[in-house]
Amino acid sequence: MPKDHLLLLLFFVLHQSLSIATENNQCTSSCGEVTNISFPFRLKSDPKICGDSKYELSCLNNRTVLSLYLGEYYVRHIDQTNYTIGVADVGMRKGDCSSLPRLSLSCGNFSYQDPYSACDYDSSMFYGREPSKTVSIVKCTKAVDSRLYIDASSCLDGVELSNFSSTRRRIYAMVDANVSNVETACTIELMAMTPWWVDGTNLRSYAQIHEQMVYGFELSWLPIVGKMHCKGHYYWGISSKRQIQCGSKIGKNF
Numbered sequence: 001m002p003k004d005h006l007l008l009l010l011f012f013v014l015h016q017s018l019s020i021a022t023e024n025n026q027c028t029s030s031c032g033e034v035t036n037i038s039f040p041f042r043l044k045s046d047p048k049i050c051g052d053s054k055y056e057l058s059c060l061n062n063r064t065v066l067s068l069y070l071g072e073y074y075v076r077h078i079d080q081t082n083y084t085i086g087v088a089d090v091g092m093r094k095g096d097c098s099s100l101p102r103l104s105l106s107c108g109n110f111s112y113q114d115p116y117s118a119c120d121y122d123s124s125m126f127y128g129r130e131p132s133k134t135v136s137i138v139k140c141t142k143a144v145d146s147r148l149y150i151d152a153s154s155c156l157d158g159v160e161l162s163n164f165s166s167t168r169r170r171i172y173a174m175v176d177a178n179v180s181n182v183e184t185a186c187t188i189e190l191m192a193m194t195p196w197w198v199d200g201t202n203l204r205s206y207a208q209i210h211e212q213m214v215y216g217f218e219l220s221w222l223p224i225v226g227k228m229h230c231k232g233h234y235y236w237g238i239s240s241k242r243q244i245q246c247g248s249k250i251g252k253n254f
Contacts, residue, residue: 027051031059034075040221041078041085054115055221065090068116071103076216083225085116088216089192097155097210106134106191116219132193132217133200135209136174140186143170148181150174152206173209175200193217 027050029037037043042051044058057075058065064075066087073087091102110117137152149172156171174181175194182188194212203209222238230236230246239245 031064032062034064083222084218084220086218092214094214101192104191117223132196133176135192136188137190138172138186138188140170142185150206
């Protein structure tokens with residue numbers, strides 16, 4: 001093949017690749033109250049060139065839905081400036097304190113290799129802000145007198161929980177509790193996530209906790225974006241202007 005033809009073909013391939021990449025990033029869809037569904041997100045109905053399949057969303061009854069770990073979550077908002085998506089379990093109902101998430105979910109379900117992050121990883125490699133907190137629903141064979149245990153029996157008594165016998169037991173909610181905080185007479189039945197900004201010490205009733213569970217939580221795709229953007233580098237960080245910057249030294253300031 002003549003040299004000029006080869007250069008022309010190479011230019012054409014590069015031009016097509018750049019055009020597809022540009023078009024890929026310019027795809028914007030909407031569903032219900034979420035009007036900025038754009039890269040890396042895509043709706044199932046979008047053209048294949050739009051977004052990333054790992055971040056595919058559904059539009060059901062005019063509501064945007066994220067499928068995650070066999071569970072479904074309504075999407076409240078997508079924030080492209082801080083790389084977060086706000087979601088809420090579809091099983092939660094406002095004003096019905098007996099409603100619970102359909103799937104148990106906590107920070108431990110995620111790792112930095114997942115499309116989303118819910119944990120506060122090493123800030124030298126990953127974004128330091130923790131997007132979400134965890135609420136544990138526990139059942140106990142006896143009453144527990146502790147400020148960490150918020151009585152939820154009036155709402156959840158009679159609600160079917162895993163391995164919950166017919167014997168009357170007390171049910172509590174615990175916000176951001178460690179395993180060491182769980183009494184030997186108690187077992188964790190379900191875990192749910194709440195917004196990162198909630199101060200658990202100010203939640204004095206299960207009604208308040210349930211309200212935060214209904215609101216939902218935030219997930220971040222920033223660790224994956226950083227890893228992709230800084231391929232070949234050991235560390236990365238985010239600047240005050242929300243720009244991802246790559247580095248090669250531990251503790252490098254951005």
